[in-house]
Amino acid sequence: MIQICFFFTYFLPSLSTMETWFLILISLPISVLVALFVFNPFSKKLSQNLPPGPPTIPIIGNFLLILKTFSELESILRNLHKKYGPVVTLKIGSKPAIFIANRSVAHQALIQNSSIFADRPPALPTDKIISRNQHNISSAFYGPNWRVLRRNLTSEILNPTRVKSYSHARKWVLEILIERLKSRSKSGVVCVVDHFRYAMFCLLALMCFGDKLEEEQIKEIERAQRNLLLSFSRFQILNFWPSVGKILLRKRWEELYRLIQDKENVLIPLIRARNKMKQEKTNTESEPEQTQIHSYVDTLLDLELPEEKRKLxxxxxxxxxxxxxxxGTDTTSTALQWIFANLVKNPKIQEKLYMEMKLNLSAKYSNQDAIKEEDLQKLPYLKAVVLEGLRRHPPGHFVLPHAVTEDTVLNGCLVPKNGVVNVMVAEMGWDPEVWEDPMAFKPERFLRSNGEEIEFDITGSKEIKMMPFGVGRRICPGWNLAMLHLEYFVGNLVWNFEWSRLDGEDVDLSEKEEFTVVMEKPLQAHLSPRI
Structure with a gap:
């Protein structure tokens, strides 16, 4: 009963009146059931075989965790790992949640036993609605539908030939971004993340819908997408006993449906327009291939789900x-902001990067030219800066949860079938046994003493040292494209501007969680054109 008292003193002050009464109401019948769970011998036997973790009263213990964000949970988990070891069990929801903070154990699970750990758990009620019953790549169950959706993306959009065909789009977006930054730099101070995000939406919207959209359309897409993204934490409480919550928290449910409908109102006309164009082309003579922009929507319109034998x-x-x-937008713009925050904070690193480009590319480019993608391979220090940014500040500190398809032993403990496994991404990249002075920003770690690039496997197939894109069968399918975008935009923005801190101010690297882990105080900097 001590935990119940702790719950009401810890959580209720932060909740609305309706949420408070909702939790009080459902806690009464739950309290009656606690004794049944506590004295259930099967439950005790199972718990004894699981990886260690703190004792908790079943169901009531869920209250203490289900409303916490991952960033709040992260600090709790660090302390638990110090006490219990590299693998910890928490009781969140109906199944044990297992958290891995050790790279060797993560490799054993996600690489060596990749097929067993490749599934996803059933989505929470709110996520199920947003993902349309888990019909997207990140949340789909491991099986035929997931394979078709992922294969379509990787073969039709992310293959090297197709990625190269979007080079004109990247140059167009770079010109937009440079022009916006030049315009804002005249006022002296630039808050850069908004411009990064807008540029990435321009690029990804073109790849998705096949058209260069107007600024107003881009801003509408950005607004609708981010309104829902940034509201996730407000809807966490809806996942606890939703049948009751839909009555007592009706307005919160209505808000969720309103945000989803708003997003559909923005995206569906773009999808329909592309479908109409596609149908018209089938009835007329096709345009030459080189004039067409092959979009993601194009690939989805004729796709058939094999399990259900129907189109989407x-x-x-x-x-x-x-x-x-x-x-492709929030994660990349977040990574760009973290990288430039460290370049502003460490001007010697920025100067070294600029001098590498000047030494290797000055004969080919003037400051007015954009560095071409084929020349990025001549810049090992640029790649080292990007890798160090992803190591030190991974946009996501956890991979999406994995579900286990059969009982298996991990680190000497049982991971039961249908158990949920989470991997702490940031802890991998901050491991002092792998990285000297891990919290420092040192791109040189990825270079040999003579400045040559060290071959580094970011996919973790042989050994996990960092995993900003995840690893194994569920690795982010767009990791290669993300690396290209980061190198291309970091290189060109340093080539065009000198980035410096505000007078008398240091760069604050404090974090907060949104959809990704972002800077608590968005980066503001002075930008001086190098021309």
């Missing part, structure tokens, strides 16, 4: 397009 519904197209946009 319109709402499922929205879920996949939304996933594509979020996956």
């Amino acid at each position: 519904e319109e709402s499922e197209l929205v879920a996949l397009c939304s996933e594509f946009l979020d996956g």
Whole structure:
């Protein structure tokens, strides 16, 4: 009963009146059931075989954790790992949640036993609605539908030939971004992340829908996508006993449906326009291939789900397009902000990067030219800066949860079938046994003493040292494209501007969680054109 008292003193002050009464109401019948769970011999036997973790009263213990964000949970888990070891069990929801903070154990699970750990757990009620019953790549169950959706993305959009065909789009977006930054730099101070995010939405919207959209359209897409992304934490309480919550928290549910409908209102006209264009082309003579922009939507319109033997519904197209946009915009703009925060904070690193480009590329480019993608391979220090940014500040501190398809032993403990496994991404990249002075920003770690690039496997197939894109069968399918975008935009923005801190101010690297882990105080900097 001590935990119940702790719950009410810890959580209720932060909740609305309706949420408070909702939790009090459902806690009464639950309290009656606690004794049954506590004295259940099967439950005790199972718990004894699981990886160690703190004792908790079943169901009531869920209250203490289900409303916490991952960033709040992260600090709790660090302390638990110090006490219990590299693998810890928490009781969150109906199944044990197992958290891995050790790279060797993570490799054993996600690489050596990749097929067993490749599934996803059933989505929480709110996530199930947003993902349209888990009909997107990130949340789909491991099986035929997931394979078709992922294969379509990797073969039709992310293959090297197709990625190269979007080079004109990257140059167009770079010109937009440079022009916006030049315009804002005249006022003296630039808050850069908004411009990064806008540029990435321009690029990903073109790849998704096949058209260069107007600024107003881009801003509408950005607004609709981010309104839902940034509201996730507000809807966590809806996942606890939703049948009751839909009555007592009706307005919160209505808000969720309103945000989803708003997103569909923005994306569906773009999908329909592309479908109409596709149908018209089949009835007329096709344009030459080189003049067509092959879009993600194009690949989805004729796709058939093998398990259900049907084409995708319109709402499922929205879920996949939304996933594509979020996956390429928020994560990339977050990573760009963290990298430039460290370049501003460490001007010697920035100068070394600029001098590498000047030494290797000055004969080919003037300051007015954009560095071409084929020349990025001549810049090992640039790649080292990007890798160090991803190591030190991974946009996501956890991979998406994995579900286990059969009982298996991990680190000497049972991971039961249908158990949920989470991997702490940031802890991998901050491991002092692998990285000297891990919290420092040192791109030189990825270079040999003579400045040559060290071959580094970011996929973790042989050994996990960092995993900003995840590893194994569920690794982010767009990791290669993300690396290209980061190198291309970091290189060109340093080539065009000198970035410096505000007078008398240091760069604050404090974090907060949104959809990704972002700077608590967005980066502001002076930008001086190098021309």
